[in-house]
Amino acid sequence: MSRAETSRRGGRSSRAGIRDVAAAAGVSITTVSDALNGKGRLPDATRRHVREVADRLGYRPSAAARTLRTGKSGLIGLTVTTYGDEPFTFTEFAYFAEMARAATSAALARGYALVILPATSRHDVWSNVALDGTVVIDPSDQDPVVSELVRQGLPVVSDGRPAGSLPVTAWVDNDHEAAVLGILDHLADAGARRIGLLTGTTTDTYTHLSTTAYLRWCERVGQDPVYEAYPAHDPCAGAVAADRLLARPDRPDAVYGLFDPNGTDLLAAARRYGLRVPDDLLLVCCSESTVYANTEPPITTLSLKPRRIGTAVVQLLIDAIEGVDSEQPVEQVIPTELIVRTSSQRRPPRTTVSPPRSPENR
Amino acid sequence: MSRAETSRRGGRSSRAGIRDVAAAAGVSITTVSDALNGKGRLPDATRRHVREVADRLGYRPSAAARTLRTGKSGLIGLTVTTYGDEPFTFTEFAYFAEMARAATSAALARGYALVILPATSRHDVWSNVALDGTVVIDPSDQDPVVSELVRQGLPVVSDGRPAGSLPVTAWVDNDHEAAVLGILDHLADAGARRIGLLTGTTTDTYTHLSTTAYLRWCERVGQDPVYEAYPAHDPCAGAVAADRLLARPDRPDAVYGLFDPNGTDLLAAARRYGLRVPDDLLLVCCSESTVYANTEPPITTLSLKPRRIGTAVVQLLIDAIEGVDSEQPVEQVIPTELIVRTSSQRRPPRTTVSPPRSPENR
DNA sequence: TGACCATGCAGAAACGTGTCTGTCAACGCG
DNA sequence: CGCGTTGACAGACACGTTTCTGCATGGTCA
Numbered sequence: 001m002s003r004a005e006t007s008r009r010g011g012r013s014s015r016a017g018i019r020d021v022a023a024a025a026g027v028s029i030t031t032v033s034d035a036l037n038g039k040g041r042l043p044d045a046t047r048r049h050v051r052e053v054a055d056r057l058g059y060r061p062s063a064a065a066r067t068l069r070t071g072k073s074g075l076i077g078l079t080v081t082t083y084g085d086e087p088f089t090f091t092e093f094a095y096f097a098e099m100a101r102a103a104t105s106a107a108l109a110r111g112y113a114l115v116i117l118p119a120t121s122r123h124d125v126w127s128n129v130a131l132d133g134t135v136v137i138d139p140s141d142q143d144p145v146v147s148e149l150v151r152q153g154l155p156v157v158s159d160g161r162p163a164g165s166l167p168v169t170a171w172v173d174n175d176h177e178a179a180v181l182g183i184l185d186h187l188a189d190a191g192a193r194r195i196g197l198l199t200g201t202t203t204d205t206y207t208h209l210s211t212t213a214y215l216r217w218c219e220r221v222g223q224d225p226v227y228e229a230y231p232a233h234d235p236c237a238g239a240v241a242a243d244r245l246l247a248r249p250d251r252p253d254a255v256y257g258l259f260d261p262n263g264t265d266l267l268a269a270a271r272r273y274g275l276r277v278p279d280d281l282l283l284v285c286c287s288e289s290t291v292y293a294n295t296e297p298p299i300t301t302l303s304l305k306p307r308r309i310g311t312a313v314v315q316l317l318i319d320a321i322e323g324v325d326s327e328q329p330v331e332q333v334i335p336t337e338l339i340v341r342t343s344s345q346r347r348p349p350r351t352t353v354s355p356p357r358s359p360e361n362r
Numbered sequence: 363m364s365r366a367e368t369s370r371r372g373g374r375s376s377r378a379g380i381r382d383v384a385a386a387a388g389v390s391i392t393t394v395s396d397a398l399n400g401k402g403r404l405p406d407a408t409r410r411h412v413r414e415v416a417d418r419l420g421y422r423p424s425a426a427a428r429t430l431r432t433g434k435s436g437l438i439g440l441t442v443t444t445y446g447d448e449p450f451t452f453t454e455f456a457y458f459a460e461m462a463r464a465a466t467s468a469a470l471a472r473g474y475a476l477v478i479l480p481a482t483s484r485h486d487v488w489s490n491v492a493l494d495g496t497v498v499i500d501p502s503d504q505d506p507v508v509s510e511l512v513r514q515g516l517p518v519v520s521d522g523r524p525a526g527s528l529p530v531t532a533w534v535d536n537d538h539e540a541a542v543l544g545i546l547d548h549l550a551d552a553g554a555r556r557i558g559l560l561t562g563t564t565t566d567t568y569t570h571l572s573t574t575a576y577l578r579w580c581e582r583v584g585q586d587p588v589y590e591a592y593p594a595h596d597p598c599a600g601a602v603a604a605d606r607l608l609a610r611p612d613r614p615d616a617v618y619g620l621f622d623p624n625g626t627d628l629l630a631a632a633r634r635y636g637l638r639v640p641d642d643l644l645l646v647c648c649s650e651s652t653v654y655a656n657t658e659p660p661i662t663t664l665s666l667k668p669r670r671i672g673t674a675v676v677q678l679l680i681d682a683i684e685g686v687d688s689e690q691p692v693e694q695v696i697p698t699e700l701i702v703r704t705s706s707q708r709r710p711p712r713t714t715v716s717p718p719r720s721p722e723n724r
Numbered sequence: 725t726g727a728c729c730a731t732g733c734a735g736a737a738a739c740g741t742g743t744c745t746g747t748c749a750a751c752g753c754g
Numbered sequence: 755c756g757c758g759t760t761g762a763c764a765g766a767c768a769c770g771t772t773t774c775t776g777c778a779t780g781g782t783c784a
Contacts, residue, residue: 015514017740028764033742040743041761060485060514063492064429065740068769073426074490075477097459104478113491114478115437116466123422128436129475130425152377152422235652264656271658290597291653294626296633379770390734395772402773403731427770430739 016057025053036061067130076107076317077117077126077134079145081204094260094288095306096137099159102310103135110318119145133317135159138204139166155320157313161331163205170316170330174304176206179336180213180256183284183302186338187254191346192282194223196245196252198262200232207232210258226252232259242269246281254282254344263292263299283343298341308334378419387415398423429492438469438679439488439496440476441507443566456622456650457668458499461521464672465497472680481507495683497521497675500566501528517682519675523693525567532678532692536666538568541698542575542618545646545664548700549616553708554644556585558607558614560624562594569594572620588614594621604631608643616644616706625654625661645705654703662706665699 022032027050034040035050067073080096104114115129119136126145133155139146141163149156155169162168187195197214200207211227218225226248230241242265245255255266263285267277275281277297284300285292292299312332384394389412396402397412429435442458466476477491481498488507495517501508503525511518517531524530549557559576562569573589580587588610592603604627607617617628625647629639637643639659646662647654654661674694680686 018742019740029741030743030765031763034763037742040763043762046762058513060489062430062740063490064426064435065769066490066742067426067492068424068430068771069740069742071769100478104480108480108487111487111490113487116462116476116478118466118470125470125473125475127422128425128428128473130429151420239656261652264653268656268658289653290623291626291651294601294630296630296658380772381770391771392735392773393733396733399772402733405732408732424770427739428772430741431770431772433739 016059018059018061021050021054021057021059024057025050072321073130073132074112075115075129075131076112076314077129077131078103078114078137079117079119079134080137081119081140095304098288099137099306099310102307103314104310106311106314107318110314112314112318119143123148132321133157133169135313135317136168138206139163139168140204142166155317157317157320159309159313160205169320170332172309172312172316172332172334173205174309174336175333176209177213179302179304179338180210181217182336182338183256184214184217186340187256187282187284187344188221190254190278190282190344192252192254194226194250194252194254196255197225197227198238198241198245198255198257198259198266198285199227199229200258201229202232207258214256224250226250235261238262239265239268242266243272246270246273246275253280255284257283257285260285260287260289263287263301264295267295267299278343278346282346284338292341297343300341300344301339303337303339305334305337378421380421380423383412383416383419383421386419387412434683435492435494436474437477437491437493438474438676439479439491439493440465440499441479441481441496442499443481443502457666460650461499461668461672464669465676466672468673468676469680472676474676474680481505485510495519495531495679497679498530500568501525501530502566504528517679519679519682521671521675522567531682532694534671534674534678534694534696535567536671536698537695538571539575541664541666541700542572543579544698544700545618546576546579548702549618549644549646549706550583552616552640552644552706554614554616556588556612556614556616558617559587559589560600560603560607560617560619560621560628560647561589561591562620563591564594569620576618586612588612597623600624601627601630604628605634608632608635608637615642617646619645619647622647622649622651625649625663626657629657629661640705640708644708646700659705660703662703663701665701667696667699670696 018029018032022029025032027046030040031042031046032050032054035042035047036054063073078100100114107114112132115131117126117129117134131154134149134157136143136146136156136158138160139158139162143166146156146158146162146166146168150167158166158168158171159173161171161173184195197211199211199214214227215225226245228241228245230237232238238259238261242257242262245252246266246269257263257266263283266283266285270277270281270283277283284302286302286304288303288306289301292301312334316330316332380391380394384391387394389408392402393404393408394412394416397404397409398416425435440462462476469476474494477493479488479491479496488510493516496511496519498505498508498518498520500522501520501524505528508518508520508524508528508530512529520528520530520533521535523533523535546557559573561573561576576589577587588607590603590607592599594600600621600623604619604624607614608628608631619625619628625645628645628647632639632643632645639645646664648664648666650665650668651663654663674696678692678694
């Protein structure tokens with residue numbers, strides 16, 4: 001007791017520890033711990049007394065000590081794949097921003113916090129933070145980071161179905177093939193005769209699945225594929241690719257762009273070539289941005305529902321962390337949403353096509 | 363030694379600890395720690411030997427134990443102000459996304475990781491994570507979180523100059539008054555006779571400083587202020603406010619919008635009223651989005667340079683954490699950048715639009 | 725040859741918490 | 755009255771590091 005008092009380094013500099021609270025309340029360390037965590041069997045009077053003393057001393061339990069003892073840190077890693085020199089692209093596109101935001105909210109609601117980590121990092125950064133689990137966005141084939149984490153016994157949940165035989169604990173994804181087929185059918189219904197695709201050169205599963213779905217659709221309906229691919233992380237390359245697509249001799253009369261900026265790029269290219277949208281060219285792109293509601297004309301977009309994905313990923317991960325053997329499948333598919341606007345309707349109905357939605361789309 | 367061996371809970375489940383490495387290498391714990399951290403005075407042979415054994419065992423030091431011992435976690439909190447029910451708005455606007463991205467990169471480069479935390483949270487989330495310091499975006503007046511953190515002795519650096527007497531360690535901001543004055547002068551030079559403002563109803567310093575700068579400019583040049591204010595977090599309200607501004611009897615012939623979506627909203631409203639941009643209406647808005655390079659017409663934007671701000675904030679914070687008494691001032695002002703496009707030039711320069719190239723160019 | 729220092733390494737004390745084990749008193753019951 | 759049981763709490767250990775202190779050894783110099 002007096003030892004606990006004097007073992008403090010003389011000064012009052014250090015924050016109050018559990019020993020100080022115990023001494024001030026006249027009880028033992030065990031009682032303090034039990035009282036604050038609601039664990040043991042204590043009379044309410046003691047519990048209240050200890051809590052009041054702790055508040056008065058401004059006691060905050062040490063997160064490091066708690067983590068060391070319990071083995072749980074309450075931290076979840078959030079990893080995004082990287083392109084080029086920048087440590088990560090994070091929010092090149094609105095998708096990541098929305099997804100990360102939803103994931104953070106969901107984690108917070110269950111008492112966890114998110115740590116942003118780069119996929120390509122030296123081990124020192126990763127091992128410097130105690131994680132309970134990790135969310136991986138779009139893991140690449142044979143991702144070494146994922147393998148290492150799984151080897152350490154940490155749960156890993158991925159946004160995007162893992163390529164190859166990546167041993168993730170669970171994953172969440174859209175049905176990209178169904179989404180692309182739906183869009184192509186939608187465009188064909190609107191009168192498109194030759195549908196082009198603006199796609200990427202990267203090998204992630206989203207690009208791959210979408211492109212092969214397009215190719216298979218073309219084969220089925222007997223249309224020659226018309227597409228341009230470009231490195232998706234380079235916005236300038238996107239504008240150039242959009243221009244090239246509309247400059248082709250076999251110019252498409254409808255285009256689906258896989259990436260967020262494709263809409264404005266295609267619109268600008270169409271203007272350069274004197275093509276009217278939707279009269280001469282139908283347009284759809286995959287985007288989470290609200291700007292496409294106010295462009296001239298408004299552009300039909302496919303939403304991957306990143307909010308729902310981010311939430312689902314975190315729920316799955318925390319369930320795995322806390323050992324809740326959820327009976328749900330470890331693979332979860334989130335439906336996409338096609339927001340139909342003027343750009344994909346050859347004969348725009350004079351009624352408001354999409355009812356004025358509230359900003360809150362749940 | 364044999365005790366360390368048998369004290370492991372029998373199974374091989376647990377990860378290898380420093381004791382296991384020491385035993386396997388035939389040295390003491392001290393030697394292992396020194397060898398891996400490059401601390402003590404050891405012959406290179408021993409150092410190499412220990413490192414090799416550690417690698418072979420897949421040894422990863424426990425971040426929790428290290429944090430508990432050293433008092434440094436390598437974690438930096440990132441807090442953004444919240445509106446309404448959602449835990450935070452994070453990336454309502456591209457600004458936050460860019461800023462957070464730059465901050466993460468800068469932190470990673472110095473061996474730190476960022477933890478996303480909400481400003482309005484119960485203490486349990488905050489005290490569950492051991493932070494070395496915190497970045498606060500746009501702290502509100504008398505922010506209780508900031509006060510609490512400072513009281514605990516943690517460095518706090520804010521993005522946005524702190525309102526009131528908030529005791530932050532340092533802050534970084536733009537010179538918003540100068541930026542607004544520069545835009546107003548730019549618009550006046552382009553021939554604007556009556557400049558309107560689209561502003562917010564919130565009380566953050568950005569909105570406040572920008573609005574007062576506008577009002578003072580109006581007073582100086584003898585123009586009646588023409589502005590509409592709306593809750594900036596509600597995108598629908600922004601569209602409505604833009605419409606209202608252009609529907610006024612004293613309709614402005616130039617508008618500056620303080621928030622990111624104002625550009626497209628104003629453009630849509632102008633179209634509704636048959637106003638041509640820039641002939642009938644000059645337009646500038648504050649945005650980090652690249653979509654304004656490809657709108658019709660392209661819109662002049664003011665960039666707050668969030669990348670530079672995010673980097674500067676983190677550098678300042680880590681300097682404070684590591685006790686680098688930087689001789690730099692604790693207040694750092696980042697210059698803004700006006701990206702002049704067609705929408706703010708009454709006589710658009712003869713931009714050589716790339717002519718429709720022949721389809722044959724490969 | 726003894727004093728002294730540099731070198732290479734081991735032992736043990738923290739860091740602050742959660743929790744297992746155990747003690748002590750009171751109490752019901754035969 | 756003896757004894758098992760239960761409630762309320764204290765003591766002590768473990769979590770896995772970092773680091774302070776200290777011991778042995780061998781070489782150098784007076």
